[in-house]
Amino acid sequence: MNDFFAARSQMALSLGFHIIFSCIGMVMPFFMAISHYYWLRTGDVVFRNVTRAWSKGVAIFFATGAVSGTVLSFELGLLWPEFMKHAGPIFGMPFSLEGTAFFIEAIALGFFLYGWDKFNKWFHWFTGVVVGISGLASGILVVAANAWMNNPAGFTYRDGVYSDIDPIKAMFNDAWLSQALHMMVAAFVATGFAVAGVHALMVLKGKNVRFHSAAFRIAAAFATIAALLQPLSGDISARDVARRQPAKLAAMEAHFHTESRAPLIIGGIPDEERKEVRYALKLPALLSLMIDHDPDAVVKGLDQIPEADHPPVAVTHYAFQVMVGLGMFMVAVSILYYFIIWKKKRWRDKRWLLKLFVLATPMGFIAVEAGWTVTEVGRQPWIIYGIMRTRDAVTPMPGISYSFLLFSLIYLSLSVIVIFMLYRQIRMVDKLYDVPLPVFKNPEA
Amino acid sequence: MIYIVIGYLWASILLYLLLGGADFGAGIIELFTSRKNKEKTQHTAYKAIGPLWEANHMWLIIAIVILFVGFPAIYTTMSVHLHIPLLLMLLGIIARGTALTFRHYDAVVDDWQTLYRRIFTYSSFVTPLFLGIIAGSTVSGQIDTEAKTFAGAYLSGWLQLFPVSVGFFTVTICGFLAAVYLIGEATDEADKTRYRIKSRVFQNLAIFCGVLVFAAAAYEHIPLWSWVFGQPVGIAAVALASLSVILFRILLRRPGRQPLRMLAAFQICMILLVTTYHHYPDIVLLKNGHHLSLLEEQGQQKTTEALGWALILGSLFILPALFYLMYAFQMKSRKKVYGQATMHE
Ligand code: HDD
Ligand code: HEM
Ligand code: HEM
Numbered sequence: 001m002n003d004f005f006a007a008r009s010q011m012a013l014s015l016g017f018h019i020i021f022s023c024i025g026m027v028m029p030f031f032m033a034i035s036h037y038y039w040l041r042t043g044d045v046v047f048r049n050v051t052r053a054w055s056k057g058v059a060i061f062f063a064t065g066a067v068s069g070t071v072l073s074f075e076l077g078l079l080w081p082e083f084m085k086h087a088g089p090i091f092g093m094p095f096s097l098e099g100t101a102f103f104i105e106a107i108a109l110g111f112f113l114y115g116w117d118k119f120n121k122w123f124h125w126f127t128g129v130v131v132g133i134s135g136l137a138s139g140i141l142v143v144a145a146n147a148w149m150n151n152p153a154g155f156t157y158r159d160g161v162y163s164d165i166d167p168i169k170a171m172f173n174d175a176w177l178s179q180a181l182h183m184m185v186a187a188f189v190a191t192g193f194a195v196a197g198v199h200a201l202m203v204l205k206g207k208n209v210r211f212h213s214a215a216f217r218i219a220a221a222f223a224t225i226a227a228l229l230q231p232l233s234g235d236i237s238a239r240d241v242a243r244r245q246p247a248k249l250a251a252m253e254a255h256f257h258t259e260s261r262a263p264l265i266i267g268g269i270p271d272e273e274r275k276e277v278r279y280a281l282k283l284p285a286l287l288s289l290m291i292d293h294d295p296d297a298v299v300k301g302l303d304q305i306p307e308a309d310h311p312p313v314a315v316t317h318y319a320f321q322v323m324v325g326l327g328m329f330m331v332a333v334s335i336l337y338y339f340i341i342w343k344k345k346r347w348r349d350k351r352w353l354l355k356l357f358v359l360a361t362p363m364g365f366i367a368v369e370a371g372w373t374v375t376e377v378g379r380q381p382w383i384i385y386g387i388m389r390t391r392d393a394v395t396p397m398p399g400i401s402y403s404f405l406l407f408s409l410i411y412l413s414l415s416v417i418v419i420f421m422l423y424r425q426i427r428m429v430d431k432l433y434d435v436p437l438p439v440f441k442n443p444e445a
Numbered sequence: 446m447i448y449i450v451i452g453y454l455w456a457s458i459l460l461y462l463l464l465g466g467a468d469f470g471a472g473i474i475e476l477f478t479s480r481k482n483k484e485k486t487q488h489t490a491y492k493a494i495g496p497l498w499e500a501n502h503m504w505l506i507i508a509i510v511i512l513f514v515g516f517p518a519i520y521t522t523m524s525v526h527l528h529i530p531l532l533l534m535l536l537g538i539i540a541r542g543t544a545l546t547f548r549h550y551d552a553v554v555d556d557w558q559t560l561y562r563r564i565f566t567y568s569s570f571v572t573p574l575f576l577g578i579i580a581g582s583t584v585s586g587q588i589d590t591e592a593k594t595f596a597g598a599y600l601s602g603w604l605q606l607f608p609v610s611v612g613f614f615t616v617t618i619c620g621f622l623a624a625v626y627l628i629g630e631a632t633d634e635a636d637k638t639r640y641r642i643k644s645r646v647f648q649n650l651a652i653f654c655g656v657l658v659f660a661a662a663a664y665e666h667i668p669l670w671s672w673v674f675g676q677p678v679g680i681a682a683v684a685l686a687s688l689s690v691i692l693f694r695i696l697l698r699r700p701g702r703q704p705l706r707m708l709a710a711f712q713i714c715m716i717l718l719v720t721t722y723h724h725y726p727d728i729v730l731l732k733n734g735h736h737l738s739l740l741e742e743q744g745q746q747k748t749t750e751a752l753g754w755a756l757i758l759g760s761l762f763i764l765p766a767l768f769y770l771m772y773a774f775q776m777k778s779r780k781k782v783y784g785q786a787t788m789h790e
Contacts, residue, residue, distance in 0.1 A: 056550050059546060059549075059550050060546055060547070060550050062546075063542050063543055063545070063546035063547075064542075064543055064546075066502070066542060067538055067539045067542040067543060068539075069506075070502070070505070070506060070535070070538055070539075070542075071535050071538075071539060073506055073509050073510065073513075074509065074524070074531055074535055076513070077513060077520050077521055077523075077524030078524050078528055078531060078532065081521035081524050081525050082521070084513055084517060084520060084521055084524075085517045085518060085520075085521045086517070088513040088514050088517035088520065089514060089515070089517055089745060089748040090748070092510070092513065092514025092515075092748065092752065093514075093751055093752075093755065095510050095513075095514060096510050096511075096514055096751075096752050096755040096756065096759075097755050097759070098510075099503070099506060099507050099510050099755075099759060100755070100758070100759030100762055100763060102503055102506065103503045103507075103759070103762075103763045103767070104762060104763065104766060106502075106503055107763070107766045107767055107770050108766075110770050110774075111770060111773070114774065115773075118773075119773070163745070165745045165747050165748055166747055167747060167748055167751040167752075168751065395524075395525055395528065396525065397525060397528050397599055403532060406536075410536070410539060414539075414543060417543070417547065421547060421550070421551055424551060424553050425550075427553075428553065
């Protein structure tokens with residue numbers, strides 16, 4: 001494996017790992033806040049138990065998210081020094097604000113996790129909400145940094161010199177809003193379906209049904225609403241990409257030739273040599289319609305872009321299909337769920353519905369990974385779109401493949417341990433939460 | 446504005462050394478605690494650092510962000526030539542943060558705890574070791590940006606006696622800080638005495654390693670002696686630090702913890718002052734005689750302005766909340782007696 005490829009793989013692996021934990025870190029506090037609220041309002045012990053059980057799981061995710069994030073802030077320099085040398089001062093604004101958001105999050109988390117029975121109960125509840133809000137804020141800020149790489153703004157570039165830097169303009173670049181919106185909704189979809197799926201499985205198994213039903217309902221509410229919104233936000237993103245990064249859009253759609261009445265290509269095997277897609281389903285004029293809201297619009301294909309600037313088509317195309325496909329499946333599950341509720345049926349009796357949720361457990365996260373693959377691979381060969389090539393940014397140090405191997409091993413073992421611990425948490429629900437334990441105090445006390 | 450940014454950089458390094466250092470030190474102390482007291486040390490230490498460790502460790506992130514936004518050339522030079530020690534420090538951070546959490550939140554307490562403990566204590570030792578090595582190598586003048594060989598460019602900048610002895614010095618400082626901190630957290634007299642002894646031992650070790658640092662510097666022709674004693678500020682700081690060591694020893698025999706903590710923090714502050722003052726504003730000395738200076742390597746005006754404002758605004762939010770966090774858990778933990786803390790179920 002050559003060092004350049006190893007560096008890209010290590011970056012992708014680290015980000016792909018971190019994103020799972022950061023999604024959970026952003027979204028779970030809101031689930032907990034709802035459940036916690038029910039407990040404080042109704043005094044129903046089930047909700048306290050759900051909040052507590054979740055908060056223990058979340059503590060594990062938080063720690064893993066924090067360390068993997070720390071790794072990233074070093075890795076940007078360890079792997080891409082040439083990039084950071086020029087980009088740091090320009091896109092650093094969101095990172096410096098993010099520091100504040102992380103800090104507040106860490107402080108609020110300290111209060112929330114360790115403050116049970118120690119503080120005024122509403123103050124304690126409120127610290128949980130602060131964790132969620134600052135988590136969302138930090139997510140939005142990092143995505144602004146990533147959006148800048150897709151849509152560099154806030155500086156003048158001439159002959160390798162970056163001048164007239166304006167960090168504020170760089171932060172509010174054109175891609176920022178659509179990407180941040182899409183990412184935040186995605187975090188809710190992914191975490192929501194993952195949590196709902198686990199609890200649905202336990203309900204199906206008939207274990208601690210009251211506990212798991214309460215948990216399921218909260219997670220499913222967030223998951224389904226977000227899933228229904230996601231295609232809308234995805235549409236905004238796609239049209240945005242068409243405008244600012246035509247090469248990425250062409251790669252996503254495996255759209256080799258510029259044409260009007262461009263078809264939407266679903267599935268198929270893109271052949272980059274012969275510039276065609278085999279075995280695909282082609283829906284005439286739909287792509288033109290989606291991008292420009294006009295079936296006769298011309299959509300730029302890869303033939304208008306210099307060969308040297310083509311992103312890898314196959315990977316981008318497959319990843320896009322995976323994201324949209326899973327997104328549509330989750331939309332379908334959500335509609336069924338609301339249909340059942342609307343018909344006033346008990347969702348708990350519909351075993352097939354629960355099975356669908358179990359099936360969807362990993363889907364949101366797979367869609368998130370696929371979506372990032374679209375964004376990042378689709379930006380290639382650029383690290384700063386149109387300005388700096390990824391190849392020119394990589395560290396001169398040889399031997400990165402060893403460090404990639406090392407990190408792969410670390411992330412693999414961390415994943416195994418986290419899954420193992422989560423499994424133990426869920427197994428312990430019987431013991432910890434079925435009978436009210438005497439150590440828990442009533443919040444009124 | 447640039448001076449404000451530099452002030453924040455210095456303060457976040459100091460705070461990371463103090464708070465993060467005490468945090469690492471807790472693990473180091475556990476590593477050197479007899480088996481029968483391990484359990485108790487773990488408990489006391491966790492109670493003290495549990496709510497705080499995420500926040501403590503944020504100082505490092507702030508320092509990194511200030512470096513890469515404000516002083517990109519310094520950040521990238523360090524990341525390229527100190528890649529290996531940075532990587533090893535990162536491994537320590539990963540191992541430590543996760544093991545600390547795992548051992549507390551694992552729903553079932555069984556043999557896995559031994560593994561978590563082992564990872565936690567060893568990585569508590571390794572992380573400050575490499576942190577110190579990195580700090581030492583920035584001033585050792587061995588980083589060679591023109592080297593043609595792998596060893597020259599990526600190893601000899603840090604794999605030298607001087608940086609390594611600074612690494613061990615950092616480890617002992619962390620152990621010292623933690624011991625002092627834990628004196629105040631311990632809930633019975635036997636424990637308090639144990640930590641008193643530990644803090645004395647670690648202070649002696651730190652002084653010993655400090656001497657080693659000077660010896661290594663002399664051996665490797667690093668004019669550390671004249672850096673420190675060549676100007677009045679250095680002499681004054683060393684004198685004050687020595688006085689405070691004596692005062693510390695006297696107070697160590699008495700009850701009360703606030704003055705001890707203050708003195709310990711003061712000593713660290715002086716050490717950092719001495720080691721950075723002579724070179725300011727240079728922070729990385731290269732082999733070719735060129736120095737990377739905070740004033741010369743700063744980015745463009747607007748970046749510095751924006752960074753400064755972000756830091757000022759951020760601290761308006763953070764500092765009150767952080768103080769309240771520390772204060773609140775101090776108050777609460779004082780009321781609790783060992784064994785009854787509800788957070789440990
Ligand atoms: C639960 C996850 C999820 C789901 C169901 C979807 N997406 Fe997505 N998508 C993401 C998760 C995601 C993501 C991982 O969050 C990305 C990566 C970068 C970003 O901002 O969001 C993304 C990126 C992304 C991009 C590239 C944006 C860019 O490079 O700026 C486009 C065009 C779409 N998505 C479009 C869609 C469409 C049309 C969907 C229809 C259902 C869809 N996404 C569902
Ligand atoms: C968390 C979600 C993210 C995922 C899953 C992700 C995924 C990836 C992938 C797959 C690559 C490799 C692309 C290739 O080599 O073909 C990559 C590269 C990279 N990403 Fe991301 N990315 C994410 C977010 C970000 C963010 C927020 C930033 C910066 C602020 C970022 C910065 C980079 C950099 C610097 C590279 C290396 C250069 C490159 O290959 O373009 N990424 N990422
Ligand atoms: C799209 C990509 C990303 C998103 C949405 C995201 C979001 C988050 C969130 C919400 C957290 C706090 C929650 C938790 O601790 O689990 C977090 C932690 C962290 N992230 Fe990311 N992040 C992304 C990429 C990055 C990148 C590229 C970097 C580094 C340059 C980074 C650096 C960090 C750091 C240092 C932390 C730890 C903060 C702490 O100690 O609490 N993140 N991230």
